[in-house]
Amino acid sequence: MITTIVLFGPTGSGKSTLVKAAKAVGVRCIDLEAHGRTPDERCAAAMFITETAPIDRPALIGAADTDVTIYPPSEFLRLLLLPPLPLFREMAETGESRRSRSLEREHLDHYASFVGSKSDFDIVFDDEAAFSGGPYASLLRIGVSRLNWQSHFN
Numbered sequence: 001m002i003t004t005i006v007l008f009g010p011t012g013s014g015k016s017t018l019v020k021a022a023k024a025v026g027v028r029c030i031d032l033e034a035h036g037r038t039p040d041e042r043c044a045a046a047m048f049i050t051e052t053a054p055i056d057r058p059a060l061i062g063a064a065d066t067d068v069t070i071y072p073p074s075e076f077l078r079l080l081l082l083p084p085l086p087l088f089r090e091m092a093e094t095g096e097s098r099r100s101r102s103l104e105r106e107h108l109d110h111y112a113s114f115v116g117s118k119s120d121f122d123i124v125f126d127d128e129a130a131f132s133g134g135p136y137a138s139l140l141r142i143g144v145s146r147l148n149w150q151s152h153f154n
Contacts, residue, residue: 004059004060004061004075004076004077005059005060005061005076005077005079006060006061006063006071006076006077006078006079007019007060007061007062007063007079007081008063008068008078008079008080008081008114008121009080009081009082009114010082010088010107010110010111010113010114011107011110012088012107013081013082013083013088014081014083015031015062015063015064015081016031016033016062018060018062018081019031019060019061019062022060023060027059027060028059028060029059029060029061029062030049030059030060030061030062031061031062031064032045032046032049032061032062032063032064032065032066033062033064035049035064039065039066042064042065042066043065043066043067043070046061046063046066046070046071047070049061050070050071050075050076061076068117068120068121073122077122077123078120078121078122078123079121079122079123079124079125080114080118080121080123080124080125080126081125082111082114082115082118082124082125082126083125083126083128084126084127084128085111087128088111
């Protein structure tokens, strides 16, 4: 049975925000941004975590530039956070991930790469309604109900 949700999305899409919110309600969480400075380091950490972590209770992983293929769909629910482009730009300007103009093109290219790979994910949140509520309550609700996590908190 799948008990782990892996959050993907471009920088600034809300992965870390969701991880913090889930951690606050008792979900076991791993934010891979804290496990390496480069995508290669984060991928190595992800591979280690996915091979050695116990799966006896729910977990949420913020994927932070790791490759979706590391997480087999038979073991992980792979969820893509892809806010509509105008909302993504607004989030980038006002959120934790404020960026300089010099990085804007790089982040837009990163965003475009996710747009082109939506079919690689089990669930894709790409409409504005999914990103409302604090913080993204509907995303967590759907993920939690899909994996029947409630039984772990009763």
